[in-house]
Amino acid sequence: MSRGKLFVISAPSGAGKSTLLKRLLIEVPNLAFSVSHTTRAPRPGESNGREYHFVDHPTFTGMCANQAFLEWAEVHGNLYGTSRAAIEAQQAKGIDVFLDIDVQGARQLREQQLPGAIFLFITPPSWTELERRLRGRGTDAEETVQLRLNNARREMEAADLYDYLVINDRLDEAVEVLRAVIIAERCKARRNPDGLPIDWEKVTG
Numbered sequence: 001m002s003r004g005k006l007f008v009i010s011a012p013s014g015a016g017k018s019t020l021l022k023r024l025l026i027e028v029p030n031l032a033f034s035v036s037h038t039t040r041a042p043r044p045g046e047s048n049g050r051e052y053h054f055v056d057h058p059t060f061t062g063m064c065a066n067q068a069f070l071e072w073a074e075v076h077g078n079l080y081g082t083s084r085a086a087i088e089a090q091q092a093k094g095i096d097v098f099l100d101i102d103v104q105g106a107r108q109l110r111e112q113q114l115p116g117a118i119f120l121f122i123t124p125p126s127w128t129e130l131e132r133r134l135r136g137r138g139t140d141a142e143e144t145v146q147l148r149l150n151n152a153r154r155e156m157e158a159a160d161l162y163d164y165l166v167i168n169d170r171l172d173e174a175v176e177v178l179r180a181v182i183i184a185e186r187c188k189a190r191r192n193p194d195g196l197p198i199d200w201e202k203v204t205g
């Protein structure tokens with residue numbers, strides 16, 4: 001069985017990445033979400049082990065020391081990391097994994113030249129719309145919104161490092177574009193659009 005791919009996806013906070021990923025996980029088969037570890041406090045509605053593994057500072061730094069993270073970074077004042085073991089287990093089963101990580105983490109993974117890693121960057125259609133979405137989400141204090149907007153300027157400058165750029169204007173269209181990228185990458189890896197291996201013996205008779 002061929003190994004699953006890593007779809008590394010970044011966006012400035014508020015661009016709609018979580019919303020898009022939730023839709024993709026429902027609509028695209030054989031795709032798993034990499035649940036990161038973070039020292040950030042859960043937002044209302046988030047649960048431990050679903051959006052994130054919420055851990056305290058000593059636990060996180062202990063995991064760093066044990067090389068448990070494929071990459072990790074400080075983002076908006078909190079620590080976030082991708083568990084090496086969890087990713088490996090999914091990929092070994094032939095399942096493609098989505099990583100929702102910031103530009104610093106994506107840069108670390110680029111440098112590691114991991115086979116089968118594809119990098120996607122999502123932008124909002126405009127700066128005004130980014131501000132509207134960040135405030136409209138209603139989950140962050142104004143101070144946090146300002147911090148995230150400041151970081152967004154820097155994050156947008158990293159868009160050139162990515163293989164694909166997707167503008168999240170109309171949600172349905174952005175989901176379709178992301179689905180098309182996944183299908184194209186699966187075909188490139190000689191797999192079916194649903195991610196399962198092609199039965200080559202059957203094809204060649």
Ligand code: ADP
Pocket residue numbers: 011012013014015016017018019020133134136137168169170171172
């Ligand atoms: P991120 O995960 O990138 O920080 P979210 O997925 O939390 O962003 O989205 C931020 C806000 O924008 C949410 O309130 C979400 O419902 C809204 N949103 C996401 N995508 C769109 C879209 N295409 N059009 C309008 N609103 C959107």
Ligand code: 5GP
Pocket residue numbers: 010011012013036037040071072073075076080081082100101102103104105106
């Ligand atoms: P949020 O706090 O809004 O969920 O996420 C803030 C930022 O942290 C987002 O840009 C998100 O992509 C990033 N992030 C989430 N998990 C990880 C991770 O494991 N590693 C890195 N480098 N960034 C992450």
